Amino acid sequence: xxxxxxxxxxxxxxxMAKGEFTAVELTEAHIKAMEAKRNLGAYIVETPDxxxxxxxxxxxxxxxxxxxxxxxIPLGIKDLFCTKGxxxxxxxxxxxxFKPQYESTVSGKLLDAGSVMLGKLNLDEFAMGSSNMTSYxxxxxxxxxxxxxxAKQLVPGGSSGGSAAAVAARIAMGATxxxxxxxxxxxxxxxxxxxxxxxxxxxxRWGVVAFASSLDQPGPMARDVRDCAIMLxxxxxxxxxxxxxAPMAVPNFEAALTGDIRGLKVGIPKEYRPDGLSDEIQQVxxxxxxxxxxxxxxxxxxxxxxxxxxxxxYYIVAPAEASSNLARYDGVRFGLRVEGSxxxxxxxxxxxxxxxxxxxxxxxxxxxxxxAGYYDAYYSKAQKVRRLIADDFKKAFETVxxxxxxxxxxxxFGMDENTDDPVTMWLNDVFTIPTSLAGLPxxxxxxxxxxxxxxxxxxxxxxxxDEETVFKVAGVMESAAGFTxxxxxx
Amino acid sequence: MIxxxxxxxWEIVIGLEVHAQVISNAKLFSGAATAFGAEPNDxxxxxxxxxxxxxxxxxxxxxxxxxxxxxxxxxxxNLTSVFARKNYFYADLPQGYQISQYDMPIVxxxxxLIDLPDGSTRAIGIERLHLEQDAGxxxxxxxxxxxxxxxxxxxxALMEIVSKPDMRSPEEAGAYLTKLxxxxxxLETCDGNMQxxxxxxxxxVSVRPVGSTELRTRCEIKNVNSIRFVQQAIExxxxxxxxxxxxxxxxxxxxxxxxxxxxxxxxxxxxxxxxDYRYFPDPDLLPLVVSQDLVDSIQATxxxxxxxxxxxxxAEYGLNAYDAGVMVAEKDSAEFFEGVAKGRDGKTAANWVxxxxxxxxxxxxxxxxxxxxxxxxxxxxxxxxxxxxTISTRLAKDVFIFMVESGKDPATIVEEKGxxxxxDTGAIEKAIDEVFAANxxxxxxxxxxxxxxxxxxVGQVMKATQGKANPGMLNELIAKKFKx
Numbered sequence: 001x002x003x004x005x006x007x008x009x010x011x012x013x014x015x016m017a018k019g020e021f022t023a024v025e026l027t028e029a030h031i032k033a034m035e036a037k038r039n040l041g042a043y044i045v046e047t048p049d050x051x052x053x054x055x056x057x058x059x060x061x062x063x064x065x066x067x068x069x070x071x072x073i074p075l076g077i078k079d080l081f082c083t084k085g086x087x088x089x090x091x092x093x094x095x096x097x098f099k100p101q102y103e104s105t106v107s108g109k110l111l112d113a114g115s116v117m118l119g120k121l122n123l124d125e126f127a128m129g130s131s132n133m134t135s136y137x138x139x140x141x142x143x144x145x146x147x148x149x150x151a152k153q154l155v156p157g158g159s160s161g162g163s164a165a166a167v168a169a170r171i172a173m174g175a176t177x178x179x180x181x182x183x184x185x186x187x188x189x190x191x192x193x194x195x196x197x198x199x200x201x202x203x204x205r206w207g208v209v210a211f212a213s214s215l216d217q218p219g220p221m222a223r224d225v226r227d228c229a230i231m232l233x234x235x236x237x238x239x240x241x242x243x244x245x246a247p248m249a250v251p252n253f254e255a256a257l258t259g260d261i262r263g264l265k266v267g268i269p270k271e272y273r274p275d276g277l278s279d280e281i282q283q284v285x286x287x288x289x290x291x292x293x294x295x296x297x298x299x300x301x302x303x304x305x306x307x308x309x310x311x312x313x314y315y316i317v318a319p320a321e322a323s324s325n326l327a328r329y330d331g332v333r334f335g336l337r338v339e340g341s342x343x344x345x346x347x348x349x350x351x352x353x354x355x356x357x358x359x360x361x362x363x364x365x366x367x368x369x370x371x372a373g374y375y376d377a378y379y380s381k382a383q384k385v386r387r388l389i390a391d392d393f394k395k396a397f398e399t400v401x402x403x404x405x406x407x408x409x410x411x412x413f414g415m416d417e418n419t420d421d422p423v424t425m426w427l428n429d430v431f432t433i434p435t436s437l438a439g440l441p442x443x444x445x446x447x448x449x450x451x452x453x454x455x456x457x458x459x460x461x462x463x464x465x466d467e468e469t470v471f472k473v474a475g476v477m478e479s480a481a482g483f484t485x486x487x488x489x490x
Numbered sequence: 491m492i493x494x495x496x497x498x499x500w501e502i503v504i505g506l507e508v509h510a511q512v513i514s515n516a517k518l519f520s521g522a523a524t525a526f527g528a529e530p531n532d533x534x535x536x537x538x539x540x541x542x543x544x545x546x547x548x549x550x551x552x553x554x555x556x557x558x559x560x561x562x563x564x565x566x567x568n569l570t571s572v573f574a575r576k577n578y579f580y581a582d583l584p585q586g587y588q589i590s591q592y593d594m595p596i597v598x599x600x601x602x603l604i605d606l607p608d609g610s611t612r613a614i615g616i617e618r619l620h621l622e623q624d625a626g627x628x629x630x631x632x633x634x635x636x637x638x639x640x641x642x643x644x645x646x647a648l649m650e651i652v653s654k655p656d657m658r659s660p661e662e663a664g665a666y667l668t669k670l671x672x673x674x675x676x677l678e679t680c681d682g683n684m685q686x687x688x689x690x691x692x693x694x695v696s697v698r699p700v701g702s703t704e705l706r707t708r709c710e711i712k713n714v715n716s717i718r719f720v721q722q723a724i725e726x727x728x729x730x731x732x733x734x735x736x737x738x739x740x741x742x743x744x745x746x747x748x749x750x751x752x753x754x755x756x757x758x759x760x761x762x763x764x765x766d767y768r769y770f771p772d773p774d775l776l777p778l779v780v781s782q783d784l785v786d787s788i789q790a791t792x793x794x795x796x797x798x799x800x801x802x803x804x805a806e807y808g809l810n811a812y813d814a815g816v817m818v819a820e821k822d823s824a825e826f827f828e829g830v831a832k833g834r835d836g837k838t839a840a841n842w843v844x845x846x847x848x849x850x851x852x853x854x855x856x857x858x859x860x861x862x863x864x865x866x867x868x869x870x871x872x873x874x875x876x877x878x879x880t881i882s883t884r885l886a887k888d889v890f891i892f893m894v895e896s897g898k899d900p901a902t903i904v905e906e907k908g909x910x911x912x913x914d915t916g917a918i919e920k921a922i923d924e925v926f927a928a929n930x931x932x933x934x935x936x937x938x939x940x941x942x943x944x945x946x947x948v949g950q951v952m953k954a955t956q957g958k959a960n961p962g963m964l965n966e967l968i969a970k971k972f973k974x
Contacts, residue, residue, distance in 0.1 A: 242547075244776060328586050
């Protein structure tokens with residue numbers, strides 16, 4: 001393991017600025033590490049040649065005094081982002097071989113900031129899942145091992161499981177994720193890294209394969225809070241190509257890491273203590289509250305009364321949008337086509353062969369809830385409840401500045417667990433989904449290890465477009481937690 | 491129109507849905523071009539082709555055009571409207587859904603006045619106008635087992651304009667379409683070309699016994715591509731309904747196609763399953779909010795519309811309802827007429843425009859409103875020459891022909907061709923004397939009381955002056971000569 005892959009983005013940035021090593025060297029170290037850890041299944045496609053080329057160009061830019069915010073930093077890109085000339089699959093058979101002729105706004109901004117792309121990262125098919133077990137291109141293995149059962153293969157979480165595993169295993173300095181109901185935060189928690197789902201509208205969705213348009217939001221995943229702040233600064237910004245992207249200036253997120261949270265009020269929602277919440281999660285949450293208190297913030301118990309409706313609401317809204325968003329994968333213009341005796345037959349065969357079971361399940365649920373006669377009972381009502389959930393947060397933020405909750409109800413689980421019942425799997429996102437429905441920023445950072453030596457994450461939720469406060473509080477917690485554990489072999 | 495059946499008199503109830511292609515350079519949600527006649531799949535963006543990760547962005551020009559049309563139809567403009575997805579699978583629908591407007595259209599209720607042949611008008615209600623994307627085109631006859639898809643039309647902005655079921659005859663339906671097309675053209679929001687498919691019509695037809703106010707089951711006749719065919723299709727469909735009812739049958743609600751060769755409608759191949767379009771608000775688009783300021787500024791640029799223009803032509807130029815209706819049927823003809831009539835006698839101008847001018851205009855396809863046979867300015871000047879006595883109406887016919895041939899202004903033609911009418915008494919008297927001298931017997935006949943021959947003398951003298959004698963003076967002088 002090269003020393004170079006152990007650096008954070010901020011460290012590498014500063015060292016390259018001083019000329020201690022080049023982007024080419026940093027990239028080579030990561031290509032080597034990436035190739036050595038193929039057993040994780042983190043990447044669907046590796047692009048070492050492209051990375052070398054980009055690293056060379058980066059060094060030239062630096063020499064010319066034109067270094068960007070992420071100059072020479074090797075990143076992995078979740079395979080939900082369309083990348084020009086590089087296969088983009090959403091981890092689905094139906095898009096196998098699809099090479100976009102366009103670059104997503106977010107991945108394009110990262111390239112413009114000087115970064116290097118190592119490859120396309122694995123995910124749950126069409127970002128639907130919390131385990132990264134649904135990818136057509138193979139499951140992703142969490143680099144962390146349980147102390148009590150080292151042979152047990154753990155999931156990295158999902159859907160951004162490849163991104164989380166790659167960052168944790170030091171085979172990417174940072175990665176893009178997307179979060180619809182927890183797809184950045186839950187895998188970040190499972191893999192002991194930091195990730196933030198920004199406010200809906202902060203990052204452009206243009207060029208990101210859509211799952212649920214009103215919820216999808218790209219965000220960064222990295223080793224620490226500062227790296228996330230740096231990456232988000234490069235990824236965010238208004239995009240006229242995405243009507244839902246917010247026309248707001250991008251603040252200097254890194255500058256928000258002042259370390260001073262004195263006087264801030266931190267909301268502790270009482271509804272986030274469901275029956276059966278494990279003691280270890282409870283404990284790390286309590287610990288988090290203590291750290292913030294010690295730093296001069298005030299914990300305030302708050303109520304988010306509609307929390308219990310969030311999961312069912314999400315599992316109406318997200319599949320409804322998905323059922324429509326995924327209609328374009330029909331075998332007519334790109335991706336997989338299975339010939340049939342008629343147009344309808346071709347559709348049926350193509351989609352049956354192209355989509356995995358979880359995707360098919362959600363398309364069916366979504367189609368059902370939008371059907372004539374069911375629309376009012378399901379979709380329409382879900383939209384109303386979604387509004388109530390958002391109002392809960394709005395009200396809470398009248399008295400508090402940030403909200404602290406666990407990220408997930410458990411640490412990473414085994415690949416053979418939770419697989420026979422989809423609803424149990426969906427419960428993984430119980431703490432992250434309300435934030436998504438409300439469109440708020442949510443950050444997960446590693447706060448400690450459980451008895452098995454597996455990382456546990458805490459989530460900080462902020463006001464709309466107030467990622468700065470989230471970062472500021474996260475920075476303080478990160479210092480207090482002093483989380484230095486790494487997966488085996490790092 | 492009342493149709494007499496075996497069991498009694500029937501009335502037709504007609505509502506029309508018109509899809510009008512918005513005049514705009516780019517599509518409703520993408521920057522791709524919209525020009526007619528491009529090579530297949532030449533005007534397709536990744537958005538129009540439904541590629542992964544592509545997002546729609548509303549084209550403000552199309553929104554303005556919809557508002558403009560709404561104002562032209564005296565309709566309510568909804569400052570907030572919502573785009574919804576209409577979900578169905580078809581090979582020429584790349585996204586698997588059409589972005590349309592469902593329960594919150596941009597334009598609400600309005601009114602359209604139709605002009606009937608007897609010069610009367612009738613108000614037809616407009617139910618709504620909404621914006622939506624067009625689909626692509628499937629071409630099934632180029633390969634034995636495959637279909638070709640052309641996505642040039644995919645994503646082009648359409649206005650769906652829905653009437654209330656207020657029409658009662660094929661003629662009224664025709665008048666509605668004609669008037670709607672006129673208004674769209676005045677507004678320059680749709681070119682109204684039914685042959686090129688930029689205006690398409692679906693007709694909803696039902697019948698009921700005269701005196702009844704019920705609305706019976708309707709059938710929808712899809713995509714009829716001329717006004718005449720719409721009328722034929724309605725008439726056929728109405729008679730079919732009456733036949734079915736009078737034979738004790740029931741009409742089932744369905745979509746039918748019009749076969750213009752056979753002049754009949756027939757049921758569309760019944761789909762395997764009824765469509766459930768699963769409409770829901772498009773999460774890629776925010777609600778469409780239009781400011782009152784924008785509406786006001788569009789209102790301020792609205793042209794004078796045909797109804798107002800017609801009323802003004804009647805009041806200002808003394809035209810009758812029919813002539814005024816003809817003049818305003820096209821914006822260009824109205825402008826031409828006004829160019830001729832301004833500051834002159836309106837009826838004279840109307841006679842020339844509707845007579846010699848229209849006849850010449852229609853005689854050759856090379857003439858268009860941008861290339862008329864004579865300019866409004868020259869035609870006007872010619873009328874001035876008649877009025878000031880320089881030429882007679884008779885000579886003016888010749889001057890008109892010379893203007894068409896040469897494009898020169900009428901004064902020059904009169905000068906060059908020597909067409910100025912003779913108003914010199916001496917010259918005319920001289921010509922009369924010569925005719926009298928040559929025809930003493932006829933002079934005697936007239937003097938003997940055969941007044942009818944007076945006209946013959948006028949003709950002879952006119953001929954002798956190559957038609958240039960002022961007709962009024964000539965008549966007067968001949969009469970005077972006989973009294974001598």
